[in-house]
Amino acid sequence: MDLLQEYSANFILLITDTAIVWRAWALWAENRLINWTLLIILLADIGISIAHSVF
DSSP states (O other): OHHHHHHHHHHHHHHHHHHHHHHHHHHTOHHHHHHHHHHHHHHHHHHHHHHHHHH
């Protein structure tokens, strides 16, 4: 049961982080530097969440 709670918590955090990145992307749609930075940060967040769930 603890494993399911941990996966659920990580999944909810990824959803909220994705929503925040999407909102920031909408604000600065024309700025490619910010868009790439947001994408890199989101990918790093996904990787860290997966690593945290596995280990």
